[in-house]
Amino acid sequence: MKFFRKAAPVAMLATVALTLGACAQSERDAGTPGATNGGGAASGGTLTFGAAGAPKLFDPFYATDGETFRVTRQMFDGLLQLKPGTADLEPALATDMPTSSDGTTWEFKLREGVKFSDGEAFNAAAVCSNFERMFDQNADAQKGPADYWSYTMGAFKDKAADSLYKSCEAKDETTVVIALNRVSSAWPAMLALPSFSMQSPKALTEGKANDVKAQGEGFVYPANSQNPVGTGPFKFEKYDQANGTVTLARNDDYWGAKAKLDKLVFKIVPDESTRRQELKAGSIQGYDLPNPVDWKGLEDEGNQVLVRPAFNILYMGLNPEKNPKLKDLKVRQALYHALNREQLVQTQLPEGAAVATQFMPDTVAGYNKDLQPYAYDVEKAKSLLKEAGAEGMTLNFAYPTEVSRPYMPNPQKIAEALRTDFEAAGIKVNFTAKPWNGGYLDGIDAGSFDAWIIGWTGDYNAADNFIGTFFKGENNDFHTYVQDWGKTLNDDLVAADSIPDEAERTAAYEKLNQQIMEEYLPGLALTHSPPALVVGPDVEGIVASPMTAEEFNTASVGGK
Known part of the structure; x- marks a missing residue:
C-alpha cells in the first residue's frame, strides 16, 4: 500500500465496535452539552473560528486536508459518526448495523424523516446513489482527488474485483444492504470518515459531481464541489475568498438537536501567532493547534485550552536501501537504545505526552500491553554497534521545516535532541532540512534519506490504520520489502485484517505488534502527543476530539 499522508491535521474518526443497538441515541440527537466546558448557554450568536488554511473545496469525498474536513463536517452526516470526545462509533444516519456471519454483508436501518438541506429526502436509495457515485470515478479522479476511497476500498468500479466495496441495495425506504468482497477490520469504522458523508443525490447530479479533470499538476472540480448539500446541523451560506471567510448558517430542518449558533464562521488566518493575537482582540473565538509553549499563557489570558487525548504516533523512519547498515537488527536496536525518549517527552512535547512502546496508541484494539519501552542505554547502544561492525556509522537524518504537527510541535528541536x-x-x-511541502515528503517517497521523523494521526480506530498503513505492501516508506522478513510481515498483516472474529483479530495484532518491535524493528516508534485547541472564555459546548474531529452544533458563544 502506498503510504497515505494527510495534507493537514486531519480530523477524523471511528472504532472497533461491530454492532450498534437499534435504540442507541446519538450525542447529536440528544443535544448533549459539551463535556469539556458545559454547553448550557442559550441559542444564538456567531462563533468565528480561526482556520490555518482555506478549504480546497466543499465536497468531502474529494478532500484530503483537515481544513476542508473541519468545514464540511459541520454540514454533512455519515451513516455512522464518532461519539464526541472519543474514537468510538455511534449511530448517525444509520441506527443499527447487523452483519452476516462472514462479515461481508451489512444491513443498515436508516433514520426516518431526514432531509437534505435542499429539501430532498434521505433514504436507502440516496445511500446507494452516494456509494455508486463514489465507486464510479473517472481516471483523473483516481489519480488523487478520490484518495480516501482508494486508500480504504482499494479500487474503483473499473477494477471491481479488487475493491473492498461490492454493491449497495435499497431493500426498502429505510433499509440498505452493503456487500463487501472480503472482510476488513477497517469496516465499518471507515464510515465515520468525512469522505463517506451522504450528499444530496439531486445536488450531485445537477452539479456533475464526478466531472473531475486533471490540469497540470492539479485538478479542476465541477460545480458540486462549491455547492455542499448535506443533512448536517449547519448549511452552506457563502465563501468570501476576498475576506478569507467561510460562513455556515444553522440548519433549522436538521433531524437532531438544532445547532445553538445562528452562524458559524471560519476565518482563514495562516500564521499561528496572528491567530493568537486575533483571539486576544476578540476577532476570532478559537483556533486549532496552539503551540504547546503558549498553553499556559493562553490560559493566563482567560482562554480555555482544550487538550485532546493522544491518538497519534511520532516515529523515526529508516531506509535500509539508502544505508545498508540499517539492515542489521542490532544497528536498529542500537539506535533505539541511544535515544533518551523520556527526556524528549519532558523537554520538547506538551504535558500528557508519553513514550511509545509500539506503532499505535493504547486505545486501539491490538495494542500489546505487555510491551515495554526500549531502555535508554548508551553503553548498550555502543556495544550493539560494535557487534554489528557499525561503530562510527553516519546517519543522514532529515527533518521538515515550515510545519507544526500534532505529534511534532517543533520538528527542528526534536531532531536536534535526537x-x-x-x-x-x-x-x-x-x-x-526541507520544507514539508517543498521537498520533505517527496524526499521520503523517493527514498532520499537514511532516517527521518514523521508521524500519523489515526483516521479510524483500527490496528490496520496504523501498522497496516505503515508496513503493508512492497512500496511502503519503511522499505521492509528489502528485508528477508518483509513479505512475511505483509502477509501476516493482510491476514489479520481479514479475521472476522474481533477477539481473534485483536490477538493477531497483539502478536504482530510484538514481532514488529522485537523481531523486525523496521522503524523507531518514539512518542504520542496530545494536541489541543483553544477557545475564548465565553465559548461553551465544544468537546475536544482525539481525532481532531470537533463538531460545533453544541457550541455557543458570548452567553447566547
Missing part, C-alpha cells in the same frame, strides 16, 4: 543522543553513542549525524 542528534545529541545519537552522537553520545558515537553515531555521526548529517542533517537535511
Whole structure:
C-alpha cells in the first residue's frame, strides 16, 4: 500500500465496535452539552473560528486536508459518526448495523424523516446513489482527488474485483444492504470518515459531481464541489475568498438537536501567532493547534485550552536501501537504545505526552500491553554497534521545516535532541532540512534519506490504520520489502485484517505488534502527543476530539 499522508491535521474518526443497538441515541440527537466546558448557554450568536488554511473545496469525498474536513463536517452526516470526545462509533444516519456471519454483508436501518438541506429526502436509495457515485470515478479522479476511497476500498468500479466495496441495495425506504468482497477490520469504522458523508443525490447530479479533470499538476472540480448539500446541523451560506471567510448558517430542518449558533464562521488566518493575537482582540473565538509553549499563557489570558487525548504516533523512519547498515537488527536496536525518549517527552512535547512502546496508541484494539519501552542505554547502544561492525556509522537524518504537527510541535528541536543522543553513542549525524511541502515528503517517497521523523494521526480506530498503513505492501516508506522478513510481515498483516472474529483479530495484532518491535524493528516508534485547541472564555459546548474531529452544533458563544 502506498503510504497515505494527510495534507493537514486531519480530523477524523471511528472504532472497533461491530454492532450498534437499534435504540442507541446519538450525542447529536440528544443535544448533549459539551463535556469539556458545559454547553448550557442559550441559542444564538456567531462563533468565528480561526482556520490555518482555506478549504480546497466543499465536497468531502474529494478532500484530503483537515481544513476542508473541519468545514464540511459541520454540514454533512455519515451513516455512522464518532461519539464526541472519543474514537468510538455511534449511530448517525444509520441506527443499527447487523452483519452476516462472514462479515461481508451489512444491513443498515436508516433514520426516518431526514432531509437534505435542499429539501430532498434521505433514504436507502440516496445511500446507494452516494456509494455508486463514489465507486464510479473517472481516471483523473483516481489519480488523487478520490484518495480516501482508494486508500480504504482499494479500487474503483473499473477494477471491481479488487475493491473492498461490492454493491449497495435499497431493500426498502429505510433499509440498505452493503456487500463487501472480503472482510476488513477497517469496516465499518471507515464510515465515520468525512469522505463517506451522504450528499444530496439531486445536488450531485445537477452539479456533475464526478466531472473531475486533471490540469497540470492539479485538478479542476465541477460545480458540486462549491455547492455542499448535506443533512448536517449547519448549511452552506457563502465563501468570501476576498475576506478569507467561510460562513455556515444553522440548519433549522436538521433531524437532531438544532445547532445553538445562528452562524458559524471560519476565518482563514495562516500564521499561528496572528491567530493568537486575533483571539486576544476578540476577532476570532478559537483556533486549532496552539503551540504547546503558549498553553499556559493562553490560559493566563482567560482562554480555555482544550487538550485532546493522544491518538497519534511520532516515529523515526529508516531506509535500509539508502544505508545498508540499517539492515542489521542490532544497528536498529542500537539506535533505539541511544535515544533518551523520556527526556524528549519532558523537554520538547506538551504535558500528557508519553513514550511509545509500539506503532499505535493504547486505545486501539491490538495494542500489546505487555510491551515495554526500549531502555535508554548508551553503553548498550555502543556495544550493539560494535557487534554489528557499525561503530562510527553516519546517519543522514532529515527533518521538515515550515510545519507544526500534532505529534511534532517543533520538528527542528526534536531532531536536534535526537542528534545529541545519537552522537553520545558515537553515531555521526548529517542533517537535511526541507520544507514539508517543498521537498520533505517527496524526499521520503523517493527514498532520499537514511532516517527521518514523521508521524500519523489515526483516521479510524483500527490496528490496520496504523501498522497496516505503515508496513503493508512492497512500496511502503519503511522499505521492509528489502528485508528477508518483509513479505512475511505483509502477509501476516493482510491476514489479520481479514479475521472476522474481533477477539481473534485483536490477538493477531497483539502478536504482530510484538514481532514488529522485537523481531523486525523496521522503524523507531518514539512518542504520542496530545494536541489541543483553544477557545475564548465565553465559548461553551465544544468537546475536544482525539481525532481532531470537533463538531460545533453544541457550541455557543458570548452567553447566547
